[in-house]
Amino acid sequence: MRISIVGAGRVAHHLAQVLSTQHQIVQVLNRNLQKAKSLAALVNAEAIDSFEPLDSNIDLAIIAVSDQSISTVIGQVHYSLPDVLIVHTSGSTNLDVLTQQHSRAGVFYPLQTFSLDREVDWSNTPLFVEAVNKGDLNILTVLANSLSQHVYQYDSAQRLSLHLAAVFACNFSNYCYDMAKQVVDAKQVDFSLLYPLILETAQKATQHDPRLMQTGPAMRGDQNILNMHTSMLADAQQVELQQVYRLLSGQILKRHTAT
Amino acid sequence: MRISIVGAGRVAHHLAQVLSTQHQIVQVLNRNLQKAKSLAALVNAEAIDSFEPLDSNIDLAIIAVSDQSISTVIGQVHYSLPDVLIVHTSGSTNLDVLTQQHSRAGVFYPLQTFSLDREVDWSNTPLFVEAVNKGDLNILTVLANSLSQHVYQYDSAQRLSLHLAAVFACNFSNYCYDMAKQVVDAKQVDFSLLYPLILETAQKATQHDPRLMQTGPAMRGDQNILNMHTSMLADAQQVELQQVYRLLSGQILKRHTAT
DSSP, rough: OEEEOOOSSSHHHHHHHHHHTTTTEEEESSHHHHHHHHHHHHHOEEEEESTTTSSOEEEEOEEEGGGHHHHHHHHHHHHHHHSSSSEEOOSSTTHHHHHHTSSSSSEEEEEEETHHHHHGGGSSSSSEEEESSHHHHHHHHHHHHHTOOOOEEEEEHHHHHHHHHIIIIIHHHHHHHHHHHHHHHTOOGGGGGGGHHHHHHHHTTTOOOOHHHOOHHHTTTOOOHHHHHHHHTTTGGGGHHHOOOOOOOOHHHHHHHOO | OEEEEOOOOOOHHHHHHHTTTTTTEEEEOOOSHHHHHHHHHHHHHHHSSSSTTOOOSSSSSEEOGGGOOOOOHHHHHHHHHHEEEEEEEEEESHHHHTTTTTTSEEEEOOSSOTTTTTTOOOGSSSSEEEEHHHHHHHHHHHHHHHOOOOOEEHHHHHHHHHHHHIIIIIIIHHHHHHHHHHHHHTOOOGGGGGGGHHHHHHHHHHSHHHHHHHOOOHHHHHHHHHHHHHHHSSSSGHHHHHHHHHHHHEEEEHHHOOO
């Protein structure tokens, strides 16, 4: 397939690179030409910084920009590529946002957390595809199958719910690690001591219902420890950690004493 | 070493079993004789359900009971074993709780999350030892080194801070997984789709500062998505998830826009 990419952020980088192993990346478009060039160089594509020079002789255009920009960008890509299949890669953006301006619209959503300096295990990354036309859905499914063993045809409502769950499972659990690091940093204790615990907790959640795997003072209803921890977080600098401690402990306590 | 165990819960089970491969477990004491017997049978020990028959011809007694019970149990174990080294296994209980009633007191704290049906990788589990007497500290250090490659002599203040951090890194991240499962369950979406994301997020946190690994709509300051997610959690049954969503997103937003 001949594919162009709009965007040069984390998702654009990872997607362009893996696609370039089996397909031709024709153009990389980014307002910042330097960023477009650095990605284009990696995938042997042309770098452009505006919509007019978009080459319409392609099979697919992938919009991998911030969610907020999708509705603006689709109008401009549509103007240059009115007959091309155009997808976005967002978990939290309804397909409607594209179809309001473009008929051959679809979604190509990888459910993973991307960092520029980490490799992605694409074959185990769930990919969710959606399209207005059945033919386009087939094209996206074939493309997704070339990357991953886990391809699903989901509608926007299912995808949005999955993305919301991902915020809890990924963004919020990462913030829990961040808060844990703040606690030990304040006492010059080494955060790496918590690594085995972090990994085992995550492993457990993929093998059992996490509700049944809950441990800790709140789950046991140990009010003495809960009070002690709350007072340990009474420093002005840790007032936010204390708020989280109170809310989550209260909810865990309620969830596990109600059963 | 000749060791007796007071308690028959998760920590008692895992500790008794790993210790029994290199040491003799003499007695297992639990109020519920059936529970004492089932653990004692696994480690070839005698099961007892009261403190009077405790055999004083041992090198170490390990109190592995709930944090709330330690202060009561130590008095009774001391009465039977006034000259024996006695330790608790709690991350969140000060050594003082033992020394108020017993002079040869110590702590033997494994920093890990224990479930009855999962094996523990002891050699990679950090163990924290503390004792009143230097000789006892040496005994505990040697014992800990026989189980783990990661043994630390920590005082109670350091250990308490580490345990508090563990609540954030382990108990709260598990509750995030639990909440994520509630979100997908409500829409009949399969929780296992989130497994690669959960594992990758945990892996990342052990290789980089989690603050720098933060992703998601709050970190990007994407108010549209934050509003949409909040309204998706407006169901009466999900009001608790909405509270967590608001608090954590607000804090993540603040933490990442302030820098």
